[in-house]
Amino acid sequence: MAEYTIKVRRYQPDAPEESDVPRGAYWEQFDVDLDPTLSVLDGLLQARDKDDGSLAVRCSCRAAICGSCGVKINGQSTLACLTQIGEAHERANRMNAAGELAGGATDDEDLQAPHGNGASAPIVIEPMGNMPVIKDLVVDMESTHWEKMRRVTPWLLDDGDPPERERIVEPESMVDITQTIACIQCGACVSSCLSMEADPDFIGPAALAKAYRFVGDPRDVETKERLYDLAQDPHGIYDCTHCFSCVDACPKGVAPMDQIMRLRRAAGEEGIKDRNNGHSHEMAFVKNIRKKGTLDESELLQESYAPGVMGKLKPSKGGIVGLIQSLPTAVRGIKTGKMRSLPKLIPGIHPKLPGDAQDHVKRIYERAEESNQQINLYIIGEEEVLDDAESTAMPDDPQDTTGEGDDRFGGGAGSLPRTDLVGGGKPGTQASDGVPTDRSDPDETIVPTDEESR
Secondary structure: OEEEEEEEEEOOOOOOOOOOOOOOOEEEEEEEEEOOOOEHHHHHHHHHHHOOOOOOOOOOOOOOOOOOOEEEEOOEEEEHHHOEHHHHHHHHHHHHHOOOOOOOOOOOHHHOOOOOOOOOOOEEEEOOOOOOEEEOOEEOOHHHHHHHHHHOOOOOOOOOOOOOOOOOOOHHHHHHHHHHHOOOOOOHHHHHOHHHHHOOOOOOHHHHHHHHHHHOOOOOOOHHHHHHHHHHOOOOHHHOOOOOHHHHHOOOOOOHHHHHHHHHHHHHHOOOOOOOOHHHHHHHHHHHHHHHOOOOHHHHHHHHHOOHHHHHHOOOHHHHHHHHHHHHHHHHHHHHOOOOOHHHHOOOOOOOOOOOHHHHHHHHHHHHHHHOOEEOOOOOOOHHHHHHHHHOOOOOOOOOOOOHHHHHHHOOOOOOOHHHHOOOOOOOOEOOOOOEOOOOOHHHHEEOOHHHHO
16 A cells, blocks of 8 residues: 545535635645555545545446546546556656646645655646536536537438348448447547647547548448538538547547548548648648658648649639638748748748658658558557567466456456557557557558448
8 A cells, every 4th residue: 555645626616605615626635545556536536535525526337438537637638447546646756857737836835746856746636628617527528528429420320211130231341440439438538639629619539530430330321421511510520630639548549530530531532622621731731742751831831722723823712711811820930930931931942852862752652552551550559568468368268267358358457459459450560659560561550441441
């Protein structure tokens, strides 16, 4: 057993006016005594049982299956039951030693984190972000998470009367969406979404991942209509900034950003021209890198809103509006020094890569086009964890009499990323940078294309 201090962000709107409880949000610290392998949720429940019964925490299964206990721990969105309190304490100490102050500043000296290396810092626990707080660590998921989930029509749309028995599909055709089916609706990705912080109307990573679950389902008959709807929405698939925060936060390896990129790819394959110029921007980016090797930002802007010769001779109304709306960004770039050089200001004079480096870039493009395969670059995972898991007995292994192997596939603590079960290659073939660790067989990291999966 070890002693830990947890620093909880509290909000008690129903506290009696005559009480000493602050009217707004405030910090409060609790000392708990737990084994390091127990969870942060266990620490919260111990604090509630021993110190303050009014501490509000939402939880149920305590096994990373129900998704009820989503919170922010030391600034990261995750599940409280999935985070060991010993590891959370070590991270808090590393952040404190680096001068990072998780949980924000406070005027109360008793609640301020100690300074210097070796000091024991409190574990900072906050309610999830991007959602209204109801009380303490309990947030209103209905107004943000579930409302956006309904926005994407999260059910199958078939073409007539239901069959006499179940619909039969080839198992291979469902591989592409198995990753999204692993979602437990905990809201951690929504909590961490930086795009949603800037644009609260953004449909969000969880709902868009759910949308891909039905776009990729061969039984759904309105794939193009779904893609058109999400592409035309100014808060849809092109509102994602590709920051990877949702990929880091997801406790089940769903990688919502990957699903958003798949929706964009599918919309492009359907020939959908969106009013947000999102697809034009993607094509301009691809063309720009193929031509120069590094990003020519001024040409990128021009090609995004007025692509090709015809786009410049006869620009669309949306393209003209987009260029005008981009002027403040260009002005800020000039003021901050980012766009003061001529190659940054004049489209087309950005230099190519030196020597034969540009030819290498072109060969990468040619190889990708010849293979016509989608390489999943965004699968993450700790190599050593995968190696350990691989050495563990399988659930049906006659040597496994403990039943612990089931946890690897049941989503509990220590479970394998679901992506390794759905075509991302055998466990241990990918490192945290997404590059195959088994270079002798790179095809192990290739997942089927959308077309092949359907």
